[in-house]
Amino acid sequence: MPLLQRRIGLLFAAFLVLLLLASFRALWLGTVKGNDLRGRAVAQQVEQFDVPARRGTITDRNGTELAVSEDSVTVYADPKLIRDPAGTAQRLAPFLGKPYQDVLGALSDRSKGFVYLARKLPLTKGEVVKKLKITGIGTTNEPRRVYPQGTMASQLIGSVGVDNYGLSGLEQSLEKQLHGTDGERKIVNDAIGQPVSIVDEKRAVAGKDVKLTIDAAIQQRVESVLAGVGQTYKPKGATALVLDPRTGEILALANYPTVDPSDPAAGDPYARQDRAVQASYEPGSTFKAITVSGALEDHKVTPDTTFDLPPALQVADRTIHDAEDRGYVTLSVAQILAQSSNIGAVKVGLRLGAQRFDHWVREFGFGGSTGIDLPGEAAGIVPHPKQYSGSSMGNLPIGQGIAVTPMQMAAAYEAIADGGITHRPHVIAGDPAPARRVISARTAAQVSQMLEGVLGPGGPAEEAQVKGYTLAGKTGTAEKPDLVNGGYSKTKYVASFIGFAPAKNPRLLVAVMVDEPQGAIYGGQVAAPAFEKIVSFALPYLRIPPQ
Numbered sequence: 001m002p003l004l005q006r007r008i009g010l011l012f013a014a015f016l017v018l019l020l021l022a023s024f025r026a027l028w029l030g031t032v033k034g035n036d037l038r039g040r041a042v043a044q045q046v047e048q049f050d051v052p053a054r055r056g057t058i059t060d061r062n063g064t065e066l067a068v069s070e071d072s073v074t075v076y077a078d079p080k081l082i083r084d085p086a087g088t089a090q091r092l093a094p095f096l097g098k099p100y101q102d103v104l105g106a107l108s109d110r111s112k113g114f115v116y117l118a119r120k121l122p123l124t125k126g127e128v129v130k131k132l133k134i135t136g137i138g139t140t141n142e143p144r145r146v147y148p149q150g151t152m153a154s155q156l157i158g159s160v161g162v163d164n165y166g167l168s169g170l171e172q173s174l175e176k177q178l179h180g181t182d183g184e185r186k187i188v189n190d191a192i193g194q195p196v197s198i199v200d201e202k203r204a205v206a207g208k209d210v211k212l213t214i215d216a217a218i219q220q221r222v223e224s225v226l227a228g229v230g231q232t233y234k235p236k237g238a239t240a241l242v243l244d245p246r247t248g249e250i251l252a253l254a255n256y257p258t259v260d261p262s263d264p265a266a267g268d269p270y271a272r273q274d275r276a277v278q279a280s281y282e283p284g285s286t287f288k289a290i291t292v293s294g295a296l297e298d299h300k301v302t303p304d305t306t307f308d309l310p311p312a313l314q315v316a317d318r319t320i321h322d323a324e325d326r327g328y329v330t331l332s333v334a335q336i337l338a339q340s341s342n343i344g345a346v347k348v349g350l351r352l353g354a355q356r357f358d359h360w361v362r363e364f365g366f367g368g369s370t371g372i373d374l375p376g377e378a379a380g381i382v383p384h385p386k387q388y389s390g391s392s393m394g395n396l397p398i399g400q401g402i403a404v405t406p407m408q409m410a411a412a413y414e415a416i417a418d419g420g421i422t423h424r425p426h427v428i429a430g431d432p433a434p435a436r437r438v439i440s441a442r443t444a445a446q447v448s449q450m451l452e453g454v455l456g457p458g459g460p461a462e463e464a465q466v467k468g469y470t471l472a473g474k475t476g477t478a479e480k481p482d483l484v485n486g487g488y489s490k491t492k493y494v495a496s497f498i499g500f501a502p503a504k505n506p507r508l509l510v511a512v513m514v515d516e517p518q519g520a521i522y523g524g525q526v527a528a529p530a531f532e533k534i535v536s537f538a539l540p541y542l543r544i545p546p547q
Helices: 002-031 034-045 085-096 100-108 123-132 170-173 176-179 218-233 285-298 333-337 343-353 354-363 391-399 406-417 442-453 528-541
Strands: 046-051 065-077 115-119 139-144 164-170 183-189 195-202 239-242 249-256 307-308 312-315 318-321 330-331 422-423 435-437 472-481 488-501 506-516
Touching: 034 100, 034 333, 046 528, 065 123, 085 100, 085 115, 085 123, 100 115, 100 183, 100 333, 100 406, 115 123, 115 139, 123 139, 164 170, 170 176, 218 239, 218 249, 218 528, 239 318, 239 406, 239 528, 285 333, 285 343, 285 391, 285 406, 285 488, 307 333, 307 343, 312 343, 312 391, 318 343, 318 391, 330 333, 333 343, 333 442, 343 354, 343 391, 406 442, 406 488, 406 506, 442 488, 472 528, 488 528, 506 528
Parallel strands: none
Antiparallel strands: 046 183, 065 115, 065 139, 183 195, 239 249, 239 506, 307 330, 312 318, 422 435, 472 488, 488 506
């Protein structure tokens, strides 16, 4: 008996010691470590999310959707609850569209209680993940940006990042208007990581919709025409824009090659650039209309003023030639512009003089902003007369030694097309477009009539005709500066054309710029046919009667 009692006593003492240790452990966990453990428990069961607001929709002038937000599914995980990271990664990777190793790495990091596995999956894939019911894997809905018209106007519209913030184009410049106000969501999960409660602590407020002046049908036609130019002439790139010269409303703005707004990184920086406003080029002969307009406005010449033109003209150290070899001729100012004589345009510029020439260049808006509601507009390069060399007035009047943007050229030609008045170009519908007078209505009418000759018999763009309509415009061919060796390249050119229709009562103004075309280089060959294809569609589409 004593031995049995002794053993019972020892066993009781052992139980008492264990009970005391357990009580001490419980007291320690409840006091010393209590706050830390409670925080971990809450962190494992409660997840806080920022809920991106649904971005506003971007539409064309007729309501065609160009950028919209749709529901998508985001998949997340609590690695601490994942019992078999390898097996789970094997099951999820095909639906997430991610490499197995990437998913495994995220699931194996047990130092984190929350990781994103995939953002903004299509709803169908998200539903598949939900049905798997894997412990530690959760889903939540959030909007994603999609572009129903594919690559249409991609550089103009721009793109957004994974967190729904605009990265480029209108998506970036209209960020505050489009984004809205993000919300906050709390998800409470059960012991196996499945949500039992979803509470929106702060509701997201959707962004505002934006209507553009763009016409999707005209935009599509312009992009198709540029794609044809790309296929035929294999240029580095091409840009075209269409606007209403009476209001400054831009009906189309396209760049070739296009980029995918859903995956802009797939395009190179040149392709992503909206070159209509962000890239400068030397305009060449399209600038001659500006030179002539200034000389007419200052009463230095009339359309009938004649100039004796030698085969070559020396201006300081520069020898000026026309595009084609010829002998001595006498041409009027109207003929000089219609036939695009370099020597004649330089003589007109010399009569105008450097100071007044510079005045009219800036009055037409070159060297500054057009005020367009697009981001990243370049000012171009316009030298001041103090910077002129002896040969500058042999270059500048014919559009070399000066850099402009396609948008600046279009805005300048607006003044010629609309009776001397230019309107601020804009792409946001309802955006006020202040107008200002640049030249007199008389001068505008005179230059417009001269530009009709460019598309007339013997003109450099005589083949760019639309039956029933009288057109006006100007070709341009400019050597590109050689940035390596200095001077100008003999192999790289910019071909351009700017015109309007109908010539007597313009409703459309179209500018086309082709960067480094191959095989043919002249504006009349490369850019003028693109102009003709665009207006031949747009005139009847807009129900503009022949005239």
